[in-house]
Amino acid sequence: MDRRELLIGVAASTAALGLAGCNTTGNYVSALAPMNEEFPVPRVNMARIPRQYHRQRVQYETNKKPGSVVVDVDQRYLHFIEPDGMAIRYGIGVGREGFAWKGTASVGRKAKWPTWTPPSAMIRRQPELAIYRGGMPGGVDNPLGARALYLFRGGRDTLYRLHGTNEPWSIGQAMSSGCVRMLNHDVIDLYERCKIGSRVYVS
Numbered sequence: 001m002d003r004r005e006l007l008i009g010v011a012a013s014t015a016a017l018g019l020a021g022c023n024t025t026g027n028y029v030s031a032l033a034p035m036n037e038e039f040p041v042p043r044v045n046m047a048r049i050p051r052q053y054h055r056q057r058v059q060y061e062t063n064k065k066p067g068s069v070v071v072d073v074d075q076r077y078l079h080f081i082e083p084d085g086m087a088i089r090y091g092i093g094v095g096r097e098g099f100a101w102k103g104t105a106s107v108g109r110k111a112k113w114p115t116w117t118p119p120s121a122m123i124r125r126q127p128e129l130a131i132y133r134g135g136m137p138g139g140v141d142n143p144l145g146a147r148a149l150y151l152f153r154g155g156r157d158t159l160y161r162l163h164g165t166n167e168p169w170s171i172g173q174a175m176s177s178g179c180v181r182m183l184n185h186d187v188i189d190l191y192e193r194c195k196i197g198s199r200v201y202v203s
Helices: 010-016 120-125 127-132 184-193
Strands: 056-059 069-072 077-082 086-091 103-112 147-153 156-165 174-176 180-183 199-202
Touching: 077 184, 086 180, 086 184, 103 156, 120 127, 147 184, 156 184, 180 184
Parallel strands: 069 199, 156 180
Antiparallel strands: 056 086, 069 077, 077 086, 103 147, 103 199, 147 156
């Protein structure tokens, strides 16, 4: 565990993170229940995801303002900064070698069950994706999952997103095309907390 972080009690963590109804073992959630959404969000067996990547509230020393998002690519963590030296920490999947993006941006827009449009460079690498050039509608098979937060810099879309995934086993891995992926349960939680204009620091 990072020396900056200290897990707090189960009761506080569970109540604060809206995890009522889930089974817990120690400080960790062992299962995330199905969610009633526009499209079904299935149960996630958290026993298959390393414990350090389970959502939890932690102590976190930073000079970033509450409401900011700090992404640690190497550690595979996303922190949503709260007041009083606390943060909500989520496990994430990140870009594979040669695709990882780092920098500072802001949340330019947010979307529920977003349309996915593969960039031209991705279509060149994977021509079979050309059928989605006009966009793949949101749904359970969409690679952006249940929510997406779009990162902008200088008023322009960077083409990088914080988004959900239909591959929960990929959390903690470096295998995406540069975007930051989260469990659908977690990105839904972040979507509700994070506002348009929030600063996002990726390092």
